[in-house]
Amino acid sequence: MATRNHGNLAAERSALGSVAGQGVAAPEVGAPGAAASGVVAQTSGLSRSFAGHVVLDDLDLEIRSGEFVAMIGRSGTGKSTLLRALAGLDRDVTGGLTVSAPVAVVFQEPRLVPWKRVLANVSLGLRASDPRGVARSALDEVGLAERADAWPLTLSGGEAQRAALARALVRDPGLLLLDEPFSALDALTRISMHALVLSLWERHRPAVLLVTHDVDEALALADRVLVLADGKIAHSATITLGRPRDRDHPDLVALRIRLLTELGVATRDVDRE
């Protein structure tokens, strides 16, 4: 929990500069710049099996500070198992696992404590001199300030997930784990959540590991996309395009086909290649 090299600000995002649709490869988004500021999480030979069924198999992974990593894979390939291990929720993994930054998690469901109002949810367990003040500004950041005193059960799905994001952010994490956080949201809400996550990430620069089923989501957000299959990282692709990204950019189209192939989804495009 010691080293927290907050924000390699030198790696200022050129997202603003790159016009959507141009798809100009922004110089070294993520990778080299972030590498200089160190590794926040590392696994070597990480394995986990449930009653003889191997879910993670000798997995090596490195997440660098400030990097946005997306992990895709079919159901049951161990994505969530890996995330839980990184979150410290699974004590039965074997192999090397080092996490050298404070971790925050956003789960698939918002997991707000229903008997605490939104503000109290965000400040729950927060060790700060003014937890409520910090929590209030985090809510402000996710655009939920006016719902601070609401009961969680009265929030919409998107609002609840934004509250969960605020709760994660307010802890100033060096590693933010997102476990399919948008999968339960409707398509429109999901799009605005993508924008929100990106802007928060750009402002706070935590390393992010996003677990998702959605290839397009991964392509829209990540610096690096990992495909998990049979408990190993089967494929890794780096995306150097600036954000926001045009999903029809030729590089992304090609990568999408590649990733879908890795996932074992046959598409017409794949056949054509």
Place this chain on the structure above:
Amino acid sequence: MSVSTRTSATRRGSPAEPAAGAGSLPIAGVTAAPQARPGRGRSWRQKGWLRLISPLVVLALWQIISVTGVVSQQKLPSLTTLWSTAVRLITTTSPTYGTLQGAMAISLERVSIGFAIGGGFAVILAVIAGLSRFGENAVDPIMQALRTLPLFGLIPVFIVWFGIGETPKITLIALGAAIPLYLNTFAGIRGVDGKLAELGQVLGLRRREMIRDIVLPGALPMILVGLRQSLGVAWLALVVAEQINANAGLGFIINQGETFLQQNVIFVALFVYLILGLLTDYIVRLIERRALTWRRGIMET
């Protein structure tokens, strides 16, 4: 006595099934969806008035039967007689009975002390049993065994152990109150959403915070069910305890009334029990409404 043995659904960590006792609540079960009671505020009160009708009919019948002599006044004193008896017991200090309010105060004190001790122990033990397998193995078998014990069968034992003063009475009340509260709190804790416990872990909650912010609030609906059952048993135990060897209190008044063949005094004391019982139940309902406001949240939108 049936109240304390009705809580059978709570064994072996099987979680949410509420050990619902008399008048099972609409709020039982931690994970149950909040019940939609449309337009709670006013219609609730209207319903409250409707609920008064049948008891009033019973009282009216009572009065008629008694006054017309269908049943003799000796067996069933009329309500007007009871009223004047009550007034007499309140306004005069009789050598036989003392005063009604004095007896009430003493009984209330016994129940409060007994309930505080028993309830306190119950919640602490339930937390111990609810939070760890070790705690469950250590505590739960004993509590389950005590549950099957006939409470009032213990009276002779308590008299031998504690004499005939306040101690056996309060012990009896404490034990009686502890059992249902323990069972429900334990089941409530086991029924708390494991995902929230996991969340607490991710947020780095300390053990104390976990209990205060996650576990106990999560178990609260069940704790309140247990609380109502507990208070019921506490009053019950009080009556029995006070008829054994008391020289003050409501049970003592009943005993004296029996000795002097004054049925009307017995009935007055019983009415006081009834009112006190309803009153405590009402207080728990108030607590319930305040403490569980977050469930109503869903209806306000």
